[in-house]
Amino acid sequence: MARDYYEALGVSRDATADQIQQAFRTLARKNHPDVNKDPAAEDRFKEINEAYHVLTDPETRKRYDRFGEDYRQVPDDWEQRVGAGVGGGRPGGGRVRYGQGFGGAGGINIEDLFGEMFSGGGGFGPIPGADQEAVLELTVEEAYRGGKRQISLDGRSYTVDVPAGVIDGQRIRLAGEGGRGSGSGPAGDLYLVVRIKPDSRFRLVGRDVSVDLPVSPWEAVLGTTVAVRTPSGEAKVKVPQGSSTGRRLRLRGEGMPNPHGAAGNLYAEIKVMVPPNPTARERDLFEQLAAESAFDPRRGR
The missing domain is CATH 2.60.260.20 (Urease metallochaperone UreE, N-terminal domain)
Structure with a gap:
């Protein structure tokens, strides 16, 4: 399992947005590859950058607190689609509990969650496709300006609308461009993780x-x-x-x-x-x- 995001930033689980931002700024200055020549500094910088973006987005933070490292596999509207009745377990089924220690909820049974979502509580029906990730490299100027960008992944071409001012670690969502669903399940989403190329000037x-x-x-x-x-x-x-x-x-x-x-x-x-x-x-x-x-x-x- 990846290191806990709160631990990576050195903040408590009830930290405010301002406390998270201050912790990020302190660690980012210390570990930025242009400042810290330790070969491991770049990996630490990427880790705290990802933690910062997850924990400063209220909805993403809520999912992370509930599901831990599996938060990306859970749809944004899981609360509305599932309701309060999830988590009862299935006779004879293995219980793999995710998110223990995240938010004090005692863990969530992902099997029960998805079973409830896809078939109303009785067996799997149509299953949505998995979300996928890819890296989108940009120069500082490209990230500053934003705009349309053509990329190719696995033989497919995409037109990406890059928002002006994207920063390292930010994710751009391409709805429905992820893995295919089974049955009549919808396709997953493709998330492009922004990586800004090192620049000798900036x-x-x-x-x-x-x-x-x-x-x-x-x-x-x-x-x-x-x-x-x-x-x-x-x-x-x-x-x-x-x-x-x-x-x-x-x-x-x-x-x-x-x-x-x-x-x-x-x-x-x-x-x-x-x-x-x-x-x-x-x-x-x-x-x-x-x-x-x-x-x-x-x-x-």
Whole structure:
């Protein structure tokens, strides 16, 4: 069984949405492959990302709490279709209980659940097809813009409507494109799990985007306005005077779009760059500055 999502995020089972988000942000910054070079960090990042998306969706979280790792096999409307009478067991039938320890319900008998759903309590009738998953790889810019995308899987072609602002681990549902049902049972759904390709320019944490902003020593000291690359193109950012390497400048709303709320932010992280091969005149000016300035970077003044 996969690791429990609550355990992966280090939160309790009654954690609020804000607590889950805060835990995700903390762990994502620590385990992002661009920051953590441990070979296992990428797998940990994917794990906490999946846990975050499941536990921040109220309906998906409810199914996960009830069925554990088998939550994907249970239709969204299982509560309406089954009602309160599921779970009684069948004479002579093996009872495989899923979800023990999830939500305190004592486990759910999947056999009883599906038997009730498909045949009104007496034997299997038409059986829906299984849901299936596939990976959809996108660049940061593709994820930012969204739009139509043509993909091929197992010899079949699909037109996928990618929402603007999808993030790593998000699932896109293609209704009826999963496994075939038996009898008159409907086909399952195909879920495309978004994987955003690593990018040397952009670092993503949730919907926030971080980029490096190289500046010269005089730009850092005197302040300036420079162009910075964002997933949507070029933007202008004001560098305050006296900026050192590591200072982060926030461009509100310039991160990944969010169709259900506020967009993420873009953070431009200053990196002061020096001339790699200074000319004689540049060396002379820097020597004059060294003789004139009382600034001590190791003391911060």
